[in-house]
Amino acid sequence: MKLFSFATLTVFSLSLFAAQAPTFQSETTDGKSYSLKEKLKDGKPVLISFWATWCQPCLDELNALKAKIGVDAGVQVVAINVDTSETSSDVRPTARLHKIAFPIILDPTHQIFSKYNSTKAVPYSVLVSATGEILATYSGYSDEMMKKLESFKKN
Amino acid sequence: MADDAALVSGGSNETAAAPEMNYRIGAAGHAMLLNSTNSDDPSAKPEYNLLHESKITAELNDFQADLVLTNRWNPNGNQAQNSYVTLEKKTLTYGWSTGRIVLGDSYQELGKGIALSLFRDPNFGLDTTLEGISIKQTLTPVTLTTFAGRVNAMKNPVALNPLENPVAGREVFLASQAIATKVTSDIEVGGHYLFTTQRPAEAPTFDKNWHTLGVNFAVNGIADTIDVYGETNALVTDGLGANAKNAYPTGFGSFVSIGWADAGWRVKAEGKDYRQYYYDLRRPPALEDDIVATLNTQDVTAGRLTVERQLAPKTSVYSSFLYGSDRNYRAELRHGIVGGKFIGPLSSAIELKAGYRWMPGNQNMSHASGKLKLPTFKGESLELEYRKQIENKELKTYRVIDDRNQTYLTYNFSEQFNAGLGFEFVPTNPEPVQANFYNAQATFKSGPYQAKVFAGQTSGGTLCSGGVCRLVPPFSGAYLEGVYTF
Secondary structure, X not given: OHHHHHHHHHHHXXXXXOOEOOOOEEEEOOOOEEEHXXXXXXXXXXXXXXXXXXXXXXXXXXXXXXXXXXXXXXXXEEEEEOOOOOOHHHHHHHHHHOOOOOOEEEOOOOOOHHHHOOOOOXXXXXXXXXXXXXXXXXXXXXXXXXXXXXXXXXX | OOOHHHHHOOOHHHHOXXXXXXXXXXXXXXXXXXXXXXXXXOOOXXXXXXXXXXXXXXXXXXXXXXXXXXXXXXXXXXXXXXXEEEEEEEEEEEEEXXXXXXXXXXXXXXXXXXXXXXXXEHHHOEEEEEEEEEEEEEEOOEEEEEEEEEEEEOOOOOOOOOOOOOOXXXXXXXXXXXXXXXXXXXXXXXEEEEEEEEEEOOOOOOOEEEEEEEEEEEEEEEOOOEEEEEEEEEEEEEEOHHHOOOOOOOEEEEEEEEEEEEOOEEEEEEEEEEEOOOOOOOOOOOOOXXXXXXXXXXXXXXXXXXXXXXXXXXXXXXXXXXXXXXXXXXXEEEEEEEEEEEEOHHHOEEEEEEEEEEEOOOEEEXXXXXXXXXXXXXXXXXXXXXXXXXXXXXXXXXXXXXXXXEEEEEXXXXXXXXXXXEEEEOOXXXXXXXXXXXXXXXXXXXXXXXXXXXXXXXXOEEEEEOOEEXXXXXXXXXXXXXXXXX
């Protein structure tokens, strides 16, 4: 019972904190520096989309984001690729094939992904407010997420 | 959860000149409650296990601290495995505009993981880090990365099929210096040196050293359509102490990839050449599909050509062919795969894939899979998945046929909730192992929380994740799995 108590206490006590997005700093595939903290200073929310080249729902999601949200709308999108070294050579050709124009960050060891998700399931998206709070997380391709993002575009 | 108004509230940059105190605290966690029987001894009593992992992150301005804690409780099993709280990882990071320094645990990879890869894979409960110091500094156009420390593997993995601790029974220490420089905005060259030494656990003296030297280059966006990557490494091994008399071969590991994508086509040619590369803290490109159980990444040469044609949104066909030489088997290796994705009747999404892998005179395997997703009512859909694999594991001496069939039917009631049934059929299982396996599962997602409940049996077989494969035993029991992010 001690263990159950500890786990419950841990979960409960952590839930008292506001949902804050872990920050990260890395380099995009086109060689530019990317810092979540700096991006949030633009005053727009950020959608962090974790994806892999072999994941069809991920590609569907990025294509839908491209079509419905665009790259310069009310929400900033960053696509964090979680392909391992096995498939990381596919990232640039796949991005080119699908005309993905969002900033792409490579995270082959899941240094960033592990801060947001304890499993490996993708697509996994995190909507972060301009003030750095996690507004919502979406596991799997989500029509709800698309509707939510489109509402920002209208505003 | 904050309301939408928070989205457009003023950023912290609006609060003018006074120094800011930005802080954040968050956590991500994963828990499993298991009740399972031993597949090797079905008459044994079921065992209960509670496994829990939590990553707590605190940030203050440019500092970030991470702690990973695990709990493990096995009330009717091996009490020695119980652990109320284990501090698995501890990390303090300080970042600045051109670099960062990490004290404590960090993931490390050199090149494409041929020389070194310390990574995390929750499917296998792997979480291997460097416990020490890591410094990365960019002095444009040069980036320097230095790290040193000991290898720290997860002690209490939260996984149904955990892999063995990769540094069990030994202490491994690493030190590395890597340099990368941009020759132009599209061309980067780099090099790395890695020193590794190990000693048996609690032994005072070291018994083996490794020296790895590697170079790599990347050319991105040639004519806006072509990407090239190449890497080669040499590995020198020295025996120490009792091992001093042993002569270890020099290993070599090289990989090259050329990708082209334009006008709906994607073509990729890859080659690997690994020769006597005996070093296990790595995850090199295997070029194998994720259904092949035994991946030889030590002594093998192969090339693979992949062609994909995007015909329309959500519609594409692809094929790949691998040809090489597996020096462990002393045999040629071939693997051809074709597949496609398209929109079927009633707006269904269909994925098909089939292939044949053979090593003449040694092994062969044919495989096929199909997946159908059929929209039903608004926001609801039905998914049907089937996988078949027949493998002749030993053709030289006697035939060992492994015939595996898996069928899953899942209904997605909404984006938050789905439930499904599974049937797995392995007619070639030897007595007394059963041939039929039935299971049911349901998944519930709500914001940052996810829960999955599973009950029944699975047939085991090859499980691959991120290029790492292992044969897992059959499972019988139930588990509840939860994931949370704060």
